[in-house]
Amino acid sequence: MKIIGIVLTTMLCLAAGPAGAQAPNDAQIASIVVTANTVDIDAGKLAESKSSNSEVKAFAQRMITDHSGVNKSADELVTKLKVTPQDNPTSQNLKSGGEKNISNLKGLSGAVFDKAYIDHEVTYHQQVLDAIDKTLIPSAKNEELKALLVKVRPAFVAHLDHAKMIQAKLAKKG
Amino acid sequence: MKSTGSKRLSAACAFALSLSFAIAPLATSSPTRGTTHTVVIDGVRFEPETLSVRPGDTVVWVNHDPFPHTATSQAGRFDSHEIGAGASWQYTPDKSGVFPYDCTFHPTMRATLIVR
Numbered sequence: 390m391k392i393i394g395i396v397l398t399t400m401l402c403l404a405a406g407p408a409g410a411q412a413p414n415d416a417q418i419a420s421i422v423v424t425a426n427t428v429d430i431d432a433g434k435l436a437e438s439k440s441s442n443s444e445v446k447a448f449a450q451r452m453i454t455d456h457s458g459v460n461k462s463a464d465e466l467v468t469k470l471k472v473t474p475q476d477n478p479t480s481q482n483l484k485s486g487g488e489k490n491i492s493n494l495k496g497l498s499g500a501v502f503d504k505a506y507i508d509h510e511v512t513y514h515q516q517v518l519d520a521i522d523k524t525l526i527p528s529a530k531n532e533e534l535k536a537l538l539v540k541v542r543p544a545f546v547a548h549l550d551h552a553k554m555i556q557a558k559l560a561k562k563g
Numbered sequence: 564m565k566s567t568g569s570k571r572l573s574a575a576c577a578f579a580l581s582l583s584f585a586i587a588p589l590a591t592s593s594p595t596r597g598t599t600h601t602v603v604i605d606g607v608r609f610e611p612e613t614l615s616v617r618p619g620d621t622v623v624w625v626n627h628d629p630f631p632h633t634a635t636s637q638a639g640r641f642d643s644h645e646i647g648a649g650a651s652w653q654y655t656p657d658k659s660g661v662f663p664y665d666c667t668f669h670p671t672m673r674a675t676l677i678v679r
Contacts, residue, residue, distance in 0.1 A: 451668055458630030458648055543606035544628070550671045 412528040413477060419467050419534065420474035421483065421525065422541075425517050426456040426463070428487030429510075435494055436506045444555055445503045452510070452548065459541045466537055479520075500562070507556050514549035521545065599653075601625060602674070604632050604646070609666075609674035618657050618678055625651040632666045636676075 413421065433452035440446050467474060474480075490509055497505050521542055529535040598620045603610045605627040616622060624634045626646045634643040634652065640662050643652040656662075656678040666672035 454668075455630040458628070462629040540606065541629070543608065544630070547607040547669050547671045551669065554670060 416475035417477040420480040424480040510552040615677040623653040
């Protein structure tokens with residue numbers, strides 16, 4: 390899990406970024422938002438099909454549904470604003486980090502899989518929240534894009550808290 | 564200057580008064596049976612988190628989030644099941660009581676409906 394944490398930290402530090410790093414433009418922010426949601430949807434699909442823990446499966450289903458909903462809102466907004474999401478190092482790192490996570494999870498099963506998935510969800514949502522707070526919201530120029538980020542932020546907080554609740558339960562079982 | 568300040572104060576009072584009328588049905592118990600109250604679901608929260616109504620009043624939950632929620636009484640008194648994005652669900656309680664409820668999809672979402 391430490392490795393996953395390091396990978397996540399590395400890929401999101403570009404978004405949460407050191408002072409002086411170039412702030413993403415709105416098209417890049419749109420791409421980061423859509424990618425961040427898609428990465429979690431893909432992990433959720435794997436967990437939903439692979440886990441046999443009902444609580445983990447329900448959480449995974451929730452990630453699929455909620456992040457799909459957020460992406461639908463993001464798609465509608467970029468269409469309305471005529472903005473084409475622009476690939477950038479942060480969105481690329483998110484994507485490759487997501488693929489590494491899936492690859493790692495595919496090699497696990499049972500309680501080990503559940504723990505790895507949920508641990509990653511905790512770290513991932515925390516890192517995305519940091520990026521939203523430190524870079525995406527402050528950098529967004531378009532008011533509607535900024536408003537969308539502000540609106541969906543509580544979902545990431547709720548998911549983080551939910552994942553932590555399951556993490557604590559799994560630790561007790563452990 | 565004094566006159567302008569006074570006008571501003573009056574305007575502010577009028578605005579505050581109009582706001583209080585607008586907000587009152589959402590936040591306080593209704594004096595009239597059969598009133599409709601609204602609970603807005605937004606930002607993965609129920610707003611207001613505590614709502615007092617009278618038996619026979621109607622409560623409408625309106626989901627402003629881009630994904631579904633439920634309003635589910637912990638004691639089994641009511642259950643909206645899935646309220647989709649942009650959708651709403653209403654319930655008319657007929658008995659008094661204090662009914663904590665939550666969203667079965669998001670365990671951090673908790674609120675209370677008081678009927679008296």
